[in-house]
Amino acid sequence: MLTLIHFDFCPFCQRVRLALGYKGIVFNEQPARFYGPEYFQSISGFGRLPVVEYPDGSRQGESLEIIAELDRRFPETPPLCRGAISDSEWEGVQAWRARISDMLFRLIAPTLPQYASLGPDPRAMTYYRNRMESWLGDTLEGLQKRRKEWYAGMEVDLQDVAARVAVHGFYTPMFSVADTLITGDLTGLRLLEDIQLPPELTTYFARVEAAAQTTLLPTRG
Incomplete structure (x- = not known):
């Protein structure tokens, strides 16, 4: 297995x-x-x-x-790459992801300690904090305070993908590798305080998780 x-x-x-x-x-x-x-x-x-x-x-x-x-x-399973998304569409989603990369990680870095395998583990948090703060040039608390600034910088790109998935259901009409990238990478945004994601994205995340029979959000309680 x-x-x-x-x-x-x-x-x-x-x-x-x-x-x-x-x-x-x-x-x-x-x-x-x-x-x-x-x-x-x-x-x-x-x-x-x-x-x-x-x-x-x-x-x-x-x-x-x-x-x-x-x-x-596993050729008997539904395809995620060739056959599910064209080369040009895949290049498009990768370019979109590259545009938002810096702001995305500044937004999600302070949210990920909400996961039980990270936040409550002092050794993990020490390594995580040092790595993130060295890479992103600010403390987790400082990044958290500026979340609305980071979000504003990528809001147009989020609206673009929200409009696309509202039309197609997924990034294309078929579930593809693009949906694993978008949903996996953006899930931390769902944990932001005081920021409302486009409703089309919220619906899309639920649709992707249902198709994959997988929940990505941290377990509460």
């Missing part, structure tokens, strides 16, 4: 969870803690996650490469 080594809060890991769920591939989960590259290497053979171990014992990292490989290894 396939094994997924992952963090529940990680957007890149969430992409793969959505892909596996949509394809109906039964898999073992090996949840990991955010303790740093040496720990990641010790449990997966890679310096970062997600990592998939296939039934033949081979392992693979990089979320989008994993999703493409799932199409190849």
Whole structure:
């Protein structure tokens, strides 16, 4: 059986969870803690996650490469890449994602400690805080205070994709790798305080999760 080594809060890991769920591939989960590259290497053979171990014992990292490989290894399941989205559409969603990247991570970095595997774990939070604050150039608290500024900088791009999924249902009329990327990467926005996402996006996220039989939000309580 396939094994997924992952963090529940990680957007890149969430992409793969959505892909596996949509394809109906039964898999073992090996949840990991955010303790740093040496720990990641010790449990997966890679310096970062997600990592998939296939039934033949081979392992693979990089979320989008994993999703493409799932199409190849499980041809009887619904396609997510070729056959589900055109090259030009995929290039379009990747360009869209690149435009919002800096602002997106400044928005979601303070929200991810709401996940039980991160926020309550002092060792994980120490590594997470140091890594995020070094990368993004501000404290998590400072980023949180400026959330409306970051959101305003990407609001037009969010409205664009909201309008598209309102028409098609998914990014295209078929569920595809684009939906795993958009929903996985944007899920942290659903945890923002005092910011209302376009209702079309809220409906879309629920539609994607239902199609993948997967819930990405942190468990409450």
